[in-house]
Amino acid sequence: MKAATVSEIKKELKHRSPDELASLCLRLARFKKENKELLTYLLFESDSEEAFVEGVKEEMEAQFKLINTNSFFYIKKSVRKILRDVKKHIRYSPVKETEVELLLHFCSILKDFKPSIKRNTTLVNLYERQLQFIEKKVSVLHEDLQYDYTQELEALAL
Template sequence: MKIPSLAEIKKELSYLNDQELTNLIIDLSKFSRDNKAYLFFKLFERDNPKIFVEMVQDELEQDFRKSNSSNFHTAKKAAQALRRKLNKHLKLTKDISAQIELIIFFCKNLKAYGYLYHGHPVIQNLYDAQIGKIRTLIGKLHEDLQYDYEEDLAVLG
């Protein structure tokens, strides 16, 4: 089966009425939890733009509390799992400042929960990669916002 291009899908969607579009979106949201989360954030972020960041931070905070960082092996596995969850959430938003805030939150918690104290190279490389992502994303922002996030980055660095 050949998957059609995005332009072809967009063209076909333009032929549907409102009820058919609504049913299609509901069916699509039933396929995966990610689709449902994306739909939720897109519908409700107009009312509260920070809802996405707050919900992801709460979820990550709970996961950091539950994770085991007592030895370097479990700390490495937990840090990698947390990073995968973070990356999954980062795909749901195109807002660069929200992405930066979430990555900074992740890095601060890696430090606060003692993941970096093990001196494990995988954890350190994971942390350094996130710092690199922050630097890249900061470069895409307006100068005034860059200054604010540079201060947060200096605390992590």
């Protein structure tokens, strides 16, 4: 089965009633956890971006506390999983500052993580890549925000 294009779907949705649209959304939410999370963001959290960011930060901190620190293998696996979750939440929000803020928070937690990530090349490389990625994202923001975020970035440099 070939999927329809976004424009075709948009045209078809215009011809549907509100009840049909609601049932389609609910049916879509049943099939994938990400669809459900996106609908949750759009319906409940998009009004308050600050609360959304704080919630993701708290979740991130909780995940970092649960990391098995017995070996760097487990640490790397867990850090990658946390980063994947953060990037998934970033995709939900259209606000660019949210992306920068969440990634800065991720890097600050990772920098202060015990045992130190400096003892593992893979984690240091992951950290450095995220800092470079943040630099690119900061460059397209408003000048005042650029200054603030650049200050935070400089503080995070290893």
